Amino acid sequence: MCATCGCSDDTGTRIDGVAVPGHDHSHGHEHSHGQDHARGHGHTHTVELEQDVLAKNDHLAGHNRAWLDQNTIRAVNIMSSPGSGKTTLLERTITGLGAEGVSVVEGDQEPPFDADRIRAPGCRAVQINTGAGCHLDAQMLSDALRSLDPPRGSVVLIENVGNLVCPALFDLGEHARVVVMSVPEGEDKPIKYPHMFRGADLVLLNKVDLLPHLDFDMDRFLEHLRRVNPGAALHPVSATRGEGLQEWYAWLGAHSPSAGTPVRAR
Amino acid sequence: MHELAITESIVAGVAERTGPARVRSLQLEIGLLSGVVPDAVRFCFDLAAEGTTLAGARLDIDEPEGQGKCLTCEEVFTVRTWAVICPCGSSDVDLLSGTQLRVRSVEVM
Ligand SMILES: Nc1nc2c(ncn2[C@@H]2O[C@H](COP(=O)(O)OP(=O)(O)OP(=O)(O)O)[C@@H](O)[C@H]2O)c(=O)[nH]1
Ligand SMILES: [Mg+2]
Ligand SMILES: [Zn+2]
Ligand SMILES: [Zn+2]
Ligand SMILES: [Zn+2]
Ligand SMILES: [Zn+2]
Numbered sequence: 211m212c213a214t215c216g217c218s219d220d221t222g223t224r225i226d227g228v229a230v231p232g233h234d235h236s237h238g239h240e241h242s243h244g245q246d247h248a249r250g251h252g253h254t255h256t257v258e259l260e261q262d263v264l265a266k267n268d269h270l271a272g273h274n275r276a277w278l279d280q281n282t283i284r285a286v287n288i289m290s291s292p293g294s295g296k297t298t299l300l301e302r303t304i305t306g307l308g309a310e311g312v313s314v315v316e317g318d319q320e321p322p323f324d325a326d327r328i329r330a331p332g333c334r335a336v337q338i339n340t341g342a343g344c345h346l347d348a349q350m351l352s353d354a355l356r357s358l359d360p361p362r363g364s365v366v367l368i369e370n371v372g373n374l375v376c377p378a379l380f381d382l383g384e385h386a387r388v389v390v391m392s393v394p395e396g397e398d399k400p401i402k403y404p405h406m407f408r409g410a411d412l413v414l415l416n417k418v419d420l421l422p423h424l425d426f427d428m429d430r431f432l433e434h435l436r437r438v439n440p441g442a443a444l445h446p447v448s449a450t451r452g453e454g455l456q457e458w459y460a461w462l463g464a465h466s467p468s469a470g471t472p473v474r475a476r
Numbered sequence: 477m478h479e480l481a482i483t484e485s486i487v488a489g490v491a492e493r494t495g496p497a498r499v500r501s502l503q504l505e506i507g508l509l510s511g512v513v514p515d516a517v518r519f520c521f522d523l524a525a526e527g528t529t530l531a532g533a534r535l536d537i538d539e540p541e542g543q544g545k546c547l548t549c550e551e552v553f554t555v556r557t558w559a560v561i562c563p564c565g566s567s568d569v570d571l572l573s574g575t576q577l578r579v580r581s582v583e584v585m
Pocket of ligand 4: 255
């Protein structure tokens with residue numbers, strides 16, 4: 211039973227002397243299976259679990275998504291390597307769009323907190339201090355939403371922890387995934403982190419103001435990105451100079467609750 | 477180490493199902509396209525299992541390849557990397573499997 215809603219999930223069975231499905235006895239003798247199992251009687255039994263490791267997180271993510279939908283709020287999960295420009299992009303976005311319809315959840319490993327940069331323009335923002343944790347999970351977002359209390363009809367922008375590996379595995383209950391990649395990281399990034407790029411609805415290629423100074427092979431980048439994700443939208447931007455941000459705002463507009471974009475099916 | 481959280485979820489999920497019984501081994505399925513590195517899970521396991529009924533348990537890890545279904549020619553084929561391309565050349569492919577992260581079974585005493 212799920213503690214949140216009472217719905218059943220697949221973590222039901224315990225070994226407590228009662229029948230456990232698939233409790234297979236490979237040893238060939240008779241004995242009663244009462245309390246002696248707990249004490250351990252020196253031989254082994256195979257227990258079929260068929261357990262999805264991420265099931266618990268996925269379940270909670272489903273709750274987050276349902277809650278967001280009930281309140282006509284859209285959530286966007288923004289992921290990147292450390293330093294690709296997520297916080298800069300969010301600062302610009304709040305200035306550019308106005309703080310009304312947007313609130314921010316910041317995931318950070320260490321102070322100084324990125325949320326302080328966001329709070330400045332008068333925007334709703336909460337910080338999730340993940341400590342040593344290298345990604346956000348659905349429980350963290352659930353807690354953050356409770357204290358953020360975003361208004362109906364708004365968009366919640368979530369800055370995930372700077373890391374291209376495990377944030378891809380943890381569904382938060384978001385409606386869309388944005389991967390920010392910056393030009394200095396090199397055109398091979400999509401091939402090196404295919405899991406992350408495969409899941410992206412939108413890729414923002416940031417720091418394009420640096421293109422004249424670097425040997426970034428745009429054709430190779432596109433080829434790599436299309437190999438792992440043929441369908442993702444792509445916008446080149448400069449979060450500091452403002453280049454391309456209109457396209458990003460348009461994309462966000464199309465994903466806002468009023469636009470009625472269908473909910474991401476995951 | 478990105479696999480620590482995954483390994484902790486494995487330990488917690490198994491402990492919840494097996495109660496006080498000591499766990500001798502775990503049979504895991506880590507799809508080739510799951511984004512999780514089996515050696516890193518092995519590396520994290522001792523730490524994650526310390527002080528639990530899973531301490532000292534053996535890990536048997538199976539790494540199945542994925543399967544893709546081409547949306548252009550309908551062919552179902554084996555997928556080993558994330559550059560998912562059908563033998564017909566199309567990259568419009570539905571990934572059917574290969575990303576799974578499962579605890580198939582455990583051996584308890
Ligand atoms: N040249 C250039 N620099 C940028 C751009 N966007 C961000 N930066 C710089 O990149 C650095 C990192 O930016 P942040 O916004 O803190 O990056 P982040 O992704 O939030 O970093 P973490 O939260 O640590 O993962 C800062 O020095 C920014 O000024 C850009 O478009 N062009
Ligand atoms: Mg940041
Ligand atoms: Zn539930
Ligand atoms: Zn027995
Ligand atoms: Zn992580
Ligand atoms: Zn084909």
